[in-house]
Amino acid sequence: xxxxxxxxxxxxxxxxxxxxxxxxxxxxxxxxxxxxxxxxxxxxxxxxxxxxxxxxxxxxxxxxxxxxxxxxxxxxxxxxxxxxxxxxxxxxxxxxxxxxxxxxxxxxxxxxxxxxxxxxxxxxxxxxxxxxxxxxxxxxxxxxxxxxxxxxxxxxxxxxxxxxxxxxxxxxxxxxxxxxxxxxxxxxxxxxxxxxxxxx
Numbered sequence: 736x737x738x739x740x741x742x743x744x745x746x747x748x749x750x751x752x753x754x755x756x757x758x759x760x761x762x763x764x765x766x767x768x769x770x771x772x773x774x775x776x777x778x779x780x781x782x783x784x785x786x787x788x789x790x791x792x793x794x795x796x797x798x799x800x801x802x803x804x805x806x807x808x809x810x811x812x813x814x815x816x817x818x819x820x821x822x823x824x825x826x827x828x829x830x831x832x833x834x835x836x837x838x839x840x841x842x843x844x845x846x847x848x849x850x851x852x853x854x855x856x857x858x859x860x861x862x863x864x865x866x867x868x869x870x871x872x873x874x875x876x877x878x879x880x881x882x883x884x885x886x887x888x889x890x891x892x893x894x895x896x897x898x899x900x901x902x903x904x905x906x907x908x909x910x911x912x913x914x915x916x917x918x919x920x921x922x923x924x925x926x927x928x929x930x931x932x933x934x935x
Contacts, residue, residue, distance in 0.1 A: 758784075759883055764829070764839060766849050766891030769934040772841065773823040776806070782814030844896075844931045851889045852929035880914040887912065889930040897930035 761777045780788065780802060788802050802808075803818035810816050822829060826841035844850040889899065890907035899908035908930040916922035 759885075761886040761888065763888040763890060764851055764853075766841075766851065766889075766932040766934050767823070769843075769847060769849060771823070771825050772829045772851075772891070773821065774829050774839075775822075776818075776820040778803070778806075778818045780816045780818070785810075785814060785816040788816075840927075847934050848895065848931050849934050850929060850931045852927045853887060854927050855924040856926070877915060880918060883914045885912050885914065885917075886910070887928055889928075889932065891932050892935045893933040895931045895933060898925055899928055899930055 758778045758780050760779075761775075763775045763777070765773045765775070767773055785802075802816070803820075806818040806820035808816060808818050830839050830841060838853070840850075840852045840854075842850045842852075886909055887899070888907055888909040889897070893905055894901050894908045897908040899910045901908045910928050912922060912924075
């Protein structure tokens with residue numbers, strides 16, 4: 736599974752999804768060399784929703800659309816569940832070329848430097864920011880998505896330049912995107928989120 740699939744997994748909790756809003760998601764793209772990277776998707780499903788998922792799974796046959804069908808599932812003590820999906824490989828693999836589209840771009844920014852960029856149009860398009868909603872649907876969606884967010888993080892080495900929030904140690908940059916801001920079209924996003932990483 737390329738990163739385009741991982742990003743869509745994190746962003747595809749669209750309005751019609753029965754479990755929309757039950758999950759916080761984090762996508763971490765770590766540069767591991769000047770030609771390879773590792774992409775990790777972490778999803779955390781709340782206890783109430785996870786209990787419903789387990790009940791539904793027990794009553795029906797498992798499918799590829801089930802929560803964490805392709806990842807490593809951990810059931811937490813508080814009843815919530817964490818799903819981790821990891822993809823490693825060369826830039827072409829991680830960029831999603833195998834899926835026929837690029838969700839992320841890796842380009843050279845000089846000797847030992849890699850520019851990692853994620854177009855934001857893909858995120859807002861998948862979330863459904865342009866969709867029309869009636870008042871009842873909007874109320875339901877806002878209840879589902881309240882307090883939920885997707886975090887995009889780029890890491891792997893010293894961040895020399897970014898338009899995201901750089902960590903205090905300078906080794907990563909992140910942007911937290913509340914789902915409601917994406918859905919309502921109120922998120923102020925550049926055309927792309929990017930960071931230049933000094934490859935390890």
